[in-house]
Amino acid sequence: MESGGQWLVETLINMKHKVSLQENRLLSKIHKSAIDRQNNSNTSPDICVIKVLQLCKTMCVRMITEANKRWTKFSCKFSNCRFETKVGYSLKDIQESDVVFILPDSRDWKAIIESRPKGQLWVFHSKEAPFHGPEQSPPREFGNPFNISLTFMTSSDIGPAYHYFDTRNPEQNPKVLRKTKLMSWASSNCNHTSWGRTRFVHELEKHLDIDTYGLCGRLECPRFSEGCWSFRADYKFNLALENSQCPEYITEKFWYNALDAGSVPIVFGPPREDYERLAPPHSFIHVDDFKTVQEFTDYIHLLDRNDDLYLEYFAWRRLGRVEKSSPILTTRIQTGRRLCYIIMTLLKKSLSPDEYPWKDQHPNFHDWWHGLCPKDSQKRRIMDIDV
Missing domain, CATH: 3.40.50.11660 (Glycosyl transferase family 10, C-terminal domain)
Structure with a gap:
C-alpha cells in the first residue's frame, strides 16, 4: 500500500471529529479501499473506482478530444483507488460520478441538482469574474451546492490563481x-x-x-x-x-x-x-x-x-x-496531477472542515458570487471619460 493510503487510514482512525462516510462518496470509497488493503494484504480487495466528471458541453467543444469524452484512467499517489475522468453533460454521467467539476457553461440547474446522488462532491471552478459566468450560478433557492471553490479570490479553498x-x-x-x-x-x-x-x-x-x-x-x-x-x-x-x-x-x-x-x-x-x-x-x-x-x-x-x-x-x-501560481485554475480541462491535487483538497476538507470555511461563510452561492461586483459599484466615468 502506498504511503498516501496509509496516511489516510491513520488520519481517519485518529480523527477528532466524526466524518459521515455515507454522505461523502469520495471519502467512503478511499477509506474502504485503504482499510481493505490493510486488513487483507494477502487477498485481492474489491477494485475501488472513483469517477470525476468535468461537467461541460458547449463551452468546452474546442478544448476536448475524443479521448476525454470517454472515461479515461489516471492515478493519484495518495490512494490505491483507480480514478477515471471525462468531459460530459448527460444526467447519466452525473449519476455515475463521485466528484463533479462545474466548468463554465449554460445548464439546467434543476435537472442537474435533482440528478445529484447522495454524497457526491462538487467543485466550483472559475477563472473569470461573475460578469462572464452567470450560468455558473445556481438559482438562489438551491443555496450553496458546492463543496469547495476554485477561483481567483484569495478567500477560495484553492486560490489565488495567476x-x-x-x-x-x-x-x-x-x-x-x-x-x-x-x-x-x-x-x-x-x-x-x-x-x-x-x-x-x-x-x-x-x-x-x-x-x-x-x-x-x-x-x-x-x-x-x-x-x-x-x-x-x-x-x-x-x-x-x-x-x-x-x-x-x-x-x-x-x-x-x-x-x-x-x-x-x-x-x-x-x-x-x-x-x-x-x-x-x-x-x-x-x-x-x-x-x-x-x-x-x-x-x-x-x-x-x-x-x-x-x-x-x-x-x-x-x-x-x-x-x-499553479496552472490549476487557468487550465479549463483538468488531467493528472492537477486533478489529484484538487481531489486531495476535497479529502482534506472532508477530514478538517474548519480549515476550509468558504462554504460555511457563503451558504447562498448565488448571493455571494453575484455580490462580488454588483452593478451599482461599477464606475461609469473614469477620469473625465464616460465608459
Missing part, C-alpha cells in the same frame, strides 16, 4: 531593458466587458502614442503564434485593463503582459487597495489616481522623459520576484 509576489527569492541584480516605444494594449474581447474598455482606450489614443494589438486593435498578433508576445518588452507602459470591475480580479494582463515583460502596467478593474495588497509595491499606475485624461497624460510624459522617476517602478525587484 501569479504572486514572492519576497523569499529577490533578484540579486535586476535589470531593466531599454524601451523604444511608449505604450501597448492587446485585447480580443472588445465588447463583452462590464465597462467601456475599448472606448476608453480609443479616447486615450487621442492623447498618447498607443500601439493596439488583437481583434480590438490595429496591429496583428495571433494569440498563440511563436514569438508573438516578444514585442511587449519594447514598451515602457502596458494598458493592463481588466474586463470587469471585481475585487481581486487581477489576471495575466497585469502579471504576464506587463510585469513579466518588464513594462509598467497601467491598471483598472479592482480597486487600488487590491493591487497594493497582491502586487509588488509601487509596480503599477492606477487610473483612479487621476481626475482628467490631461493629468494622466502629463504624468506619463513626465515618466517618459525622466528615467529616474520611471525606474522607481522597478525598485520592487530588489525585494522579490513575480512567480507563476
Whole structure:
C-alpha cells in the first residue's frame, strides 16, 4: 500500500471529529479501499473506482478530444483507488460520478441538482469574474451546492490563481531593458466587458502614442503564434485593463503582459487597495489616481522623459520576484496531477472542515458570487471619460 493510503487510514482512525462516510462518496470509497488493503494484504480487495466528471458541453467543444469524452484512467499517489475522468453533460454521467467539476457553461440547474446522488462532491471552478459566468450560478433557492471553490479570490479553498509576489527569492541584480516605444494594449474581447474598455482606450489614443494589438486593435498578433508576445518588452507602459470591475480580479494582463515583460502596467478593474495588497509595491499606475485624461497624460510624459522617476517602478525587484501560481485554475480541462491535487483538497476538507470555511461563510452561492461586483459599484466615468 502506498504511503498516501496509509496516511489516510491513520488520519481517519485518529480523527477528532466524526466524518459521515455515507454522505461523502469520495471519502467512503478511499477509506474502504485503504482499510481493505490493510486488513487483507494477502487477498485481492474489491477494485475501488472513483469517477470525476468535468461537467461541460458547449463551452468546452474546442478544448476536448475524443479521448476525454470517454472515461479515461489516471492515478493519484495518495490512494490505491483507480480514478477515471471525462468531459460530459448527460444526467447519466452525473449519476455515475463521485466528484463533479462545474466548468463554465449554460445548464439546467434543476435537472442537474435533482440528478445529484447522495454524497457526491462538487467543485466550483472559475477563472473569470461573475460578469462572464452567470450560468455558473445556481438559482438562489438551491443555496450553496458546492463543496469547495476554485477561483481567483484569495478567500477560495484553492486560490489565488495567476501569479504572486514572492519576497523569499529577490533578484540579486535586476535589470531593466531599454524601451523604444511608449505604450501597448492587446485585447480580443472588445465588447463583452462590464465597462467601456475599448472606448476608453480609443479616447486615450487621442492623447498618447498607443500601439493596439488583437481583434480590438490595429496591429496583428495571433494569440498563440511563436514569438508573438516578444514585442511587449519594447514598451515602457502596458494598458493592463481588466474586463470587469471585481475585487481581486487581477489576471495575466497585469502579471504576464506587463510585469513579466518588464513594462509598467497601467491598471483598472479592482480597486487600488487590491493591487497594493497582491502586487509588488509601487509596480503599477492606477487610473483612479487621476481626475482628467490631461493629468494622466502629463504624468506619463513626465515618466517618459525622466528615467529616474520611471525606474522607481522597478525598485520592487530588489525585494522579490513575480512567480507563476499553479496552472490549476487557468487550465479549463483538468488531467493528472492537477486533478489529484484538487481531489486531495476535497479529502482534506472532508477530514478538517474548519480549515476550509468558504462554504460555511457563503451558504447562498448565488448571493455571494453575484455580490462580488454588483452593478451599482461599477464606475461609469473614469477620469473625465464616460465608459
